[in-house]
Amino acid sequence: MKNFSRHLIKKVGIMLLTLWLIITCTFFLIHSLPGSPYVNQEKLTPAQLEILNRQAGLDKPLPEQYLIYFKNLARGDFGTSFQFKNQPVTKLLLNRVGPSVQLGFQAILTGTVMGVILGMISAMRQNTWVDSIVTIIAILGRSIPNFVFAVILQYLFAVKLSIFPIALWGKFSYTILPTITLAMAPMANSARFIRTEMVEVLNSDYIELARSKGLSHWQIACRHGLRNSLIPLITLLGPMAVSLMTGSLVVENIYAVPGIGEQFVKSIITNDYPTIMAITILYSAMLIIILFVVDLLYGLVDPRIRVTGGERLAA
Amino acid sequence: MKSRQSSLTIGLVLILSLGLLLAACGGSQANNGSPEVSQPSPGGTPSSSAPQAPATVPDASGESSNDLAAAQEITIALSQELNSIDPIVAVDSNSSSAQNNIYEGLYRLDAQARPIPAGAKALPEISADGLTYTIQLNENARWSNGAALTADDYIYAWSRAIAADNAAENQQFFTYVKNADKIISGELDISELGVRKIDDYTLEIAMEKPATYFTSVLVSTPFFPLSPGYVESQGAAFGSDSDHAIYNGPFILTEFSGPGIGADWVYVKNDTYWDKDNVILEKINIKVVKETGTAVNLFSVGEVDQIGIAGEYAQNEINNPAFVSANASTLAFLGYNHTSELFKNKDAREAISLLIDRGAVATNLLGDGSAAATGITPYNLQAHPVTGEDFARTLGDYVYTDVERAKELWERARGDLGITTVALDIISFDSDRMKTVGAYLQGLLEENLTGVSVNLNITPVSVFMENAKKQDFSLYLVTWGPDFSDATSLLELFESASGNNWGLYSNPDYDAALRAANNELAIDAVGRWDKLQEAERIILTDFGVSPIFFQSTALLRNVKLKDIIYHTTYPIYDYKSAYLVN
Numbered sequence: 001m002k003n004f005s006r007h008l009i010k011k012v013g014i015m016l017l018t019l020w021l022i023i024t025c026t027f028f029l030i031h032s033l034p035g036s037p038y039v040n041q042e043k044l045t046p047a048q049l050e051i052l053n054r055q056a057g058l059d060k061p062l063p064e065q066y067l068i069y070f071k072n073l074a075r076g077d078f079g080t081s082f083q084f085k086n087q088p089v090t091k092l093l094l095n096r097v098g099p100s101v102q103l104g105f106q107a108i109l110t111g112t113v114m115g116v117i118l119g120m121i122s123a124m125r126q127n128t129w130v131d132s133i134v135t136i137i138a139i140l141g142r143s144i145p146n147f148v149f150a151v152i153l154q155y156l157f158a159v160k161l162s163i164f165p166i167a168l169w170g171k172f173s174y175t176i177l178p179t180i181t182l183a184m185a186p187m188a189n190s191a192r193f194i195r196t197e198m199v200e201v202l203n204s205d206y207i208e209l210a211r212s213k214g215l216s217h218w219q220i221a222c223r224h225g226l227r228n229s230l231i232p233l234i235t236l237l238g239p240m241a242v243s244l245m246t247g248s249l250v251v252e253n254i255y256a257v258p259g260i261g262e263q264f265v266k267s268i269i270t271n272d273y274p275t276i277m278a279i280t281i282l283y284s285a286m287l288i289i290i291l292f293v294v295d296l297l298y299g300l301v302d303p304r305i306r307v308t309g310g311e312r313l314a315a
Numbered sequence: 316m317k318s319r320q321s322s323l324t325i326g327l328v329l330i331l332s333l334g335l336l337l338a339a340c341g342g343s344q345a346n347n348g349s350p351e352v353s354q355p356s357p358g359g360t361p362s363s364s365a366p367q368a369p370a371t372v373p374d375a376s377g378e379s380s381n382d383l384a385a386a387q388e389i390t391i392a393l394s395q396e397l398n399s400i401d402p403i404v405a406v407d408s409n410s411s412s413a414q415n416n417i418y419e420g421l422y423r424l425d426a427q428a429r430p431i432p433a434g435a436k437a438l439p440e441i442s443a444d445g446l447t448y449t450i451q452l453n454e455n456a457r458w459s460n461g462a463a464l465t466a467d468d469y470i471y472a473w474s475r476a477i478a479a480d481n482a483a484e485n486q487q488f489f490t491y492v493k494n495a496d497k498i499i500s501g502e503l504d505i506s507e508l509g510v511r512k513i514d515d516y517t518l519e520i521a522m523e524k525p526a527t528y529f530t531s532v533l534v535s536t537p538f539f540p541l542s543p544g545y546v547e548s549q550g551a552a553f554g555s556d557s558d559h560a561i562y563n564g565p566f567i568l569t570e571f572s573g574p575g576i577g578a579d580w581v582y583v584k585n586d587t588y589w590d591k592d593n594v595i596l597e598k599i600n601i602k603v604v605k606e607t608g609t610a611v612n613l614f615s616v617g618e619v620d621q622i623g624i625a626g627e628y629a630q631n632e633i634n635n636p637a638f639v640s641a642n643a644s645t646l647a648f649l650g651y652n653h654t655s656e657l658f659k660n661k662d663a664r665e666a667i668s669l670l671i672d673r674g675a676v677a678t679n680l681l682g683d684g685s686a687a688a689t690g691i692t693p694y695n696l697q698a699h700p701v702t703g704e705d706f707a708r709t710l711g712d713y714v715y716t717d718v719e720r721a722k723e724l725w726e727r728a729r730g731d732l733g734i735t736t737v738a739l740d741i742i743s744f745d746s747d748r749m750k751t752v753g754a755y756l757q758g759l760l761e762e763n764l765t766g767v768s769v770n771l772n773i774t775p776v777s778v779f780m781e782n783a784k785k786q787d788f789s790l791y792l793v794t795w796g797p798d799f800s801d802a803t804s805l806l807e808l809f810e811s812a813s814g815n816n817w818g819l820y821s822n823p824d825y826d827a828a829l830r831a832a833n834n835e836l837a838i839d840a841v842g843r844w845d846k847l848q849e850a851e852r853i854i855l856t857d858f859g860v861s862p863i864f865f866q867s868t869a870l871l872r873n874v875k876l877k878d879i880i881y882h883t884t885y886p887i888y889d890y891k892s893a894y895l896v897n
Contacts, residue, residue, distance in 0.1 A: 033777065033778075034777055034778050034780070034781035035775075035776070035777020035778060035780050035781055036777070036780075038406075038484050039398070039406045039407055039484060044484060044487075045487070045814050046814065047499075047500060048484070048486060048487065048499075051486075051499065051500075052484065081574075081575060083398065083575065084396070084398050084399070084573075084574035084575030084576075085398055085399035085401060085404040085554075085574055086399070086401060086404070086551070086554065086555070086574065087555075087573060087574040087575050087576070091573065091576070092573075092574075092575050092576060095572065095573070095576040096575075096576060151608060154609065154612060155612070158612070159612050159615065159616065162616075166609065166612045166613050166616065166618065167604060167606075167609045167612070167613060168579075168602055168604070168613075169578065253605040253606045253609075254606045254608070254609055255609070256578070256602065256603065256604040256605065256606070256609055258576075258578035258603070262605065263575070269745075269775045269776075269777075270777070271777050
């Protein structure tokens with residue numbers, strides 16, 4: 001137990017260090033981008049630019065700006081957006097991250113469940129036409145970009161069949177098409193992954209034992225095969241979940257979802273420093289925490305990887 | 316080399332910060348909301364193409380009222396969020412159009428871009444020297460909380476706009492008002508601003524120098540009034556959402572959850588508006604839809620009444636009865652680097668200009684309602700003070716194509732300069748239209764001019780600006796929208812001293828003509844018009860820049876939705892007079 005808490009403290013320390021490194025690198029890199037964050041910068045005179053810079057604190061030397069930024073950050077102040085006038089970045093993000101997280105969560109859930117089922121069927125019916133079809137689905141799901149899915153689904157189910165809304169944000173029904181679109185990649189990934197894992201597991205010795213105990217084909221698959229294959233899937237799901245929950249520019253645009261995907265990309269193009277920083281911090285923090293949780297879960301689920309005297313670090 | 320460094324930095328940042336987020340994005344389609352140099356971001360709601368019918372509201376008792384739809388509610392899709400509802404920081408087309416519908420300044424623009432009284436009772440009384448404007452205020456004007464609108468509200472708003480701690484991107488609008496520049500730079504106290512209250516309903520403006528077009532400038536959002544009591548009571552919360560503002564325009568804003576947050580909002584008819592009898596629409600729902608394809612789908616099923624379209628979508632829909640092409644108001648032009656030996660040579664500039672087939676660019680390449688440029692000043696920007704004729708249409712024929720002559724001129728320039736091959740850098744900023752036209756120019760120059768190779772460098776606007784300001788280019792391709800309804804707004808761009816004269820074009824005759832128009836002749840409307848035309852002819856015959864096309868905004872609009880006014884300058888569109896028919 002002592003080992004474990006020491007491991008935990010060290011782990012948290014490394015996490016904070018990682019976050020600090022990311023913040024620092026991003027801070028200096030974005031400030032080295034050409035241009036200014038003002039909307040109509042091409043029409044500003046040098047004198048005006050000077051006043052605006054002074055007001056925004058952009059006239060100070062970069063290291064000083066960096067210290068100020070950190071001081072504010074420690075107070076939980078992420079600054080004010082340039083692009084959206086007088087809007088605190090914290091409020092901006094808190095209000096827009098909801099739809100992105102909801103869609104990401106729904107997508108990862110749907111995608112993984114579907115993927116696991118498909119992967120299982122595929123492994124159980126290895127080298128049959130069922131297997132081939134699942135493989136084809138998985139390859140298509142992985143290789144077709146999601147904006148193609150988005151456009152096709154929208155045209156088919158919303159414009160032609162009028163089953164779901166075309167776009168915009170409202171009731172649950174508005175989330176279905178974007179969820180399906182975003183679920184394609186996790187579905188394909190987990191289907192392929194589960195198939196490979198299960199085929200391997202099903203050929204292990206202990207499966208032979210289970211079989212000799214008289215368990216049915218499907219019982220073996222669920223109790224032994226699936227459980228053992230799910231463990232490595234966790235590592236795959238963590239980062240995927242983060243990337244889905246932080247919003248997808250294209251899917252959010254096509255379905256007119258008020259998420260943060262587009263805001264991030266636009267903030268970079270417009271040099272909206274505080275917004276870039278805040279989204280980067282949000283994204284990295286989520287990723288770091290999820291990786292940490294995955295690491296812990298991994299140890300809990302699989303005793304073979306549990307921390308002993310030494311330690312194991314997540315990649 | 317510089318541009319490579321910048322793109323390297325950008326690349327690093329993108330990789331570091333975007334990571335997986337972008338990996339999932341595939342091919343993002345630059346929407347019409349992408350930043351364009353001073354281009355009023357489209358997706359807005361300009362109105363029908365020229366010739367434009369006067370936007371008269373059907374008389375309540377007149378015949379046309381029988382056609383009015385029972386439910387006066389419309390839904391409009393925009394491609395951008397609302398950036399701000401604080402007038403002093405409205406710098407984009409969306410914000411300024413929104414604010415023009417919920418607030419109102421001294422004047423509004425009518426369908427012909429002429430200022431008409433709104434917050435003022437009549438057009439200003441201008442002193443003989445053009446230096447003093449006396450404006451009687453409209454005593455019926457009210458705030459949405461019922462309070463009267465007085466001279467104090469204007470003085471407060473203007474002082475707030477130029478106060479040092481409010482330094483906003485809009486301050487240049489105040490340069491006409493006496494002492495404004497000195498206050499902004501901190502030399503004078505805010506109380507020295509050249510505006511004073513004669514009585515509650517009379518305002519006097521002292522000018523820094525005469526400018527006949529100042530009344531048109533007064534329609535801009537930074538000149539909108541604000542209620543000092545209300546704004547001060549809200550503190551930092553002012554304008555943070557629709558509940559933290561009061562309105563004096565034809566509509567009031569509701570259901571807006573804040574700049575950048577709200578992806579939809581609603582305008583509701585303002586019952587305290589002085590001219591409410593001439594406002595017919597009861598409710599306007601705005602939805603932010605960034606993807607043109609999605610907007611087209613929503614429009615096709617009737618969920619929205621108006622959308623902005625561009626590129627291929629516009630080309631496909633051009634025969635749709637719902638297709639509307641707004642006045643082509645923004646100039647797209649090719650600028651030369653006048654510090655380079657090559658483009659100091661007039662033959663070289665003329666050769667390039669004569670190659671460009673502007674009609675083909677507008678109709679075949681863009682095909683979205685844009686028009687071939689006939690000069691620098693777009694159509695419907697300025698009308699003759701006496702005859703009412705359009706500036707652009709009376710200028711004469713100075714922009715034309717002659718490929719054979721272009722080739723001759725090019726050979727002559729090559730001979731004179733003693734060059735055999737030349738590599739040209741065309742810089743432009745990231746937008747669909749600029750990419751299309753840039754690629755066309757690249758092909759055109761390489762094909763027709765001996766020894767020319769063209770490198771087309773299209774970057775985000777901030778990178779473009781960096782290169783442009785350092786003259787790190789041979790040619791630059793940009794769009795530029797006028798700030799106010801006067802040719803000066805575009806022509807001053809190429810004055811020797813202009814900070815935005817990136818090609819460093821310098822012609823004493825041109826400068827003198829412009830100076831005469833805006834100084835000696837500042838209050839002689841006709842003499843001024845002639846000088847402005849002279850200036851434009853000087854730069855066109857000197858091939859100082861080469862206009863290419865007048866960019867229009869294309870949209871699909873419910874054929875039953877009438878009389879949305881479109882302006883060539885900010886605020887782009889006005890719903891005050893709009894209505895639905897059966």
